[in-house]
Amino acid sequence: MTEMLTALLAANPVERYLRFLLADDPFRGLYNLNAFDLFLLIPYFAILGTLAFYGLHRYRMIYLYKKYAHRQPPVPAEPAEWPMVTVQLPLYNEKYVVERLIDTVAALDYPRDRLEIQVLDDSTDDTVGVAQACVARFAALGLDIHYIHRAHRTGYKAGALAEGLKAARGEFIALFDADFLPPADFLQRTVPYFSDPRLAVVQTRWTYTNRHYSLLTEVQAILLDGHFVLEHSARWRAGLYFNFNGTAGVWRRAAIEDAGGWEHDTLTEDTDLSYRAQLRGWKFLYLPGVECPSELPVDINAFKTQQARWAKGLMQTAKKILPRVWRAPVPWRIKLEAFYHLTGCICYPLMVALSVLLLPAMIVRLYGGWWQVLWIDLPLFLAATCSVSSFYVFAQKELHPRRWRRTFFFLPVLMAVGIGVALRNARAVLEAILGIQSPFVRTPKYRIEAAPEPSYTKVYRAAGRHWLPWLELALGGYFVWATLYAFLNENYATVPFLFLFLYGYLYTGLLSLAQPFWERLAGFAHLHLHLPHRLR
DSSP: OHHHHHHHHHHOHHHHHHHHHHSSOTTTTTOOOOHHHHHHHHHHHHHHHHHHHHHHHHHHHHHHHHHTTTOOOOOOOOOSSOOOEEEEEEESSOTTTHHHHHHHHHTOOSOGGGEEEEEEEOOOSTHHHHHHHHHHHHHHTTOOEEEEEOSSOTTHHHHHHHHHHHHOOOSEEEEOOTTOOOOTTHHHHHGGGGGSTTEEEEEEEEEETTTTSOHHHHHHHHHHHIIIIIIHHHHHHTTOOOOOOSSSEEEEHHHHHHTTOOOOSSSOHHHHHHHHHHHTTOEEEEEEEEEEEEOOOOSHHHHHHHHHHHHHHHHHHHHHHHHHHHHSSSOHHHHHHHHHHHHGGGHHHHHHHHHHHHHHHHHHHHHHOHHHIIIIIHHHHHHHHHHHHHHHHHHHHHHOTTTGGGHHHHHHHHHHHHHHTHHHHHHHHHHHHHTOOOOOOOOOOOOOOSTTSOSTTOOOOOOOOOHHHHHHHHHHHHHHHHHHHHHHTTOGGGHHHHHHHHHHHHHHHHHHHHHHHHHHHHHHHHHHHTSOGGGO
């Protein structure tokens, strides 16, 4: 009986795995580190250590957020005389949302003789007629509103803003992208803070009209909440540099001009101008309590295009601005945070490189002994990955204290999407490093706010036919093999990490290819079903 029990235990894969895991060196006498292994492990640990370096920075953001929680913006007094404000609305082919935007801005509760609205339209489609009709309608009602159309896109959004600034009469400039819906009291709640003569910008927090439209929009909202709830708040509270987000904020015109104006040599002209202004000694203010609703991309390719533009623009700004920051007479903590902020997108090409190295490195590390993996590899992995989940869970807890636990349901998808977009973003970051220029690709807006509303009836589409989704699928297939290898070799501890990579690459790759196909198919069916009977 004893012999049978011993045999059963010996055959138990869990016990066998635990014995293997806890052995000091299961391959002692069988394996020696060689030059090929070093060639593989040196970049593996360099990449993993760098990702952990940036991952731990998220914990620092949480620390600063809590440490300086007492620092809240004071409530300013209402000005004796409201200053002149120009609201700029940059557009490019926004026919689905332009009328809603102009209607919303026209309803701003601000003295009419102190408010000017500029519709800065670079459109080449039906948006031109819709925007002109809206402007004419409100101008006839006595609103100081102007339509400015450019027949070219020189400088893209930055060029349009600079062109509008030449004719603007406002002392302060409020900016709203086409999908934003500022509340009526937006200017009344932001302009009084400019009683501080050195204040350059008031930035408000984005919210989302279509947050619950799909799993993709839920994940996007959580990602952006982490930026607006934690990063912006922590940086402002700690007296560090942070950026204007290009919309849902107000600039002091003198600060724009003093910093050199809008420049279009990067894809994130807002971040570029923000750093130039702060290096000139201007102050920035963040108001998380003032919300400005906006629309999230519902199309995976539009989302990936937006993320790639932001990643490339930040790296371009890092190349342009960081040398000035290092030379500036500002505290080292400001310089260090600027480095973290502007170079964080370097994690994307590192993530792709780690994806390729993960399986061979796992095999080599297994032969090196599990105690090394537990004491070296695992902490680095946890620093690089768990910091991300902790960061976003904490942000949701601060923002939604009663329902933050639902975030755990979205965490696997959030982590997977972050991995899945790495390939597209890595290409964008490398292009920025190499100085390869690309046009400003706008994010399509469809005025979709609820789940039943279809997107296939809309004409704007982000480019979906590209080789990158196929490469994402190839990486997903690679991780199917890696996950099966780990499982069959009883390397169970690595399976959850590998599965995130598997899910992330397959999810984004398949959705990037399938969503345009299904939308075209649904659009064809919709058109056929709605044809008059006599035409069928």
